[in-house]
Amino acid sequence: MKNIVDYYPDKYCADGVNCVAAGVYEFEGLYFTSLSFEQEPEFGEHDDASDISQHPLEDILHKFNVYVQDYYEYDVYFGSKVCHLEFASQDIENIKALRGIIGKHVYCNNDGELVIE
Template sequence: MKQIESYNANKYNSALYSKIEDGIYEAKLDGESLYVTSLSFIQEPEFNEGTNASNITQYPLEDVLDKFDCHISDFYEELNTIDSQKCYQEFASPDLEDIRNLRSLMEKHVYYKEIEGYIKLIIE
């Protein structure tokens, strides 16, 4: 995953969301807060990632979700088409700090590398 950037979805301009800070919104669901942010990124086939936005590979995305205790809450199907190289995802967590930490990935490179016989998630 490369060219990780913030994506400001139009849906955040509705009464369902309250802006917490740049790129982070709060949604109240059944009295509980859920914090969301949307990111775009480009996959890298040379690192065994998908070739287009309609085919987002499970890894390294699944390990990113685990590392930052988040889940995908919107896939933006209208943006993630076979013709699009850029992928769009909304990430969510009940913990604001998890979302803040996830946003630290912006402008970084995330990939797998074999080190001493083990596959490691690299963030640089």
Template sequence: MKNITDYYPSKYCADGVNCVAAGIYEYEGLYFTSISFEQEPEYGEHEDASDISQHPLEDILNKFGVYVQDYFEYDIYYGSKQCHLEFASTDIENIKALRTILGRHVYCDPEGKLVIE
């Protein structure tokens, strides 16, 4: 995963959704954030945004204690490389920790270990 940045879907403007920190939102006790990124086929990831690779995504979910809340498939264009995912947790600290990957390079090394540089 590269070019990891914030993603702000229009649904965050809905009634009851509160911005509680930079890029972190809350609704009825659930905290969430959305990111945009590109996959890297040279690291075994898929090329197209319509098919997000299991790794490093699954490793990120496990490391930060979050889950995928929304996939934003309506924002994906055929052949697009730009992926958008919403991550959620009932613990804001998990979301804060996840956001530390913004602007970094995330991949699995040849042994399958998660690398965040």
């Protein structure tokens, strides 16, 4: 994954959704953030945003104890390289920690280990 940046969907403007930290939102005790990124086929990831690779995504979910809350399929255009995902957790600290990957390069090395640099 590369070019990891914030993504702000319109649904974050809905009644009851509160911005509780930079890029972190809360609704009824659930904390969430959305990110955009590009996959890297040269690291074994898929080529198209309509098919997000299991790794490093699963490794990220496990490391930060978050889950995918929403996949913005309506924002993915045929042949697009840019993926959009909403990540959620009951613990705000998990979401804040996840946001540490913004601007970083995230991939699995040859040993299958998650690398964030």
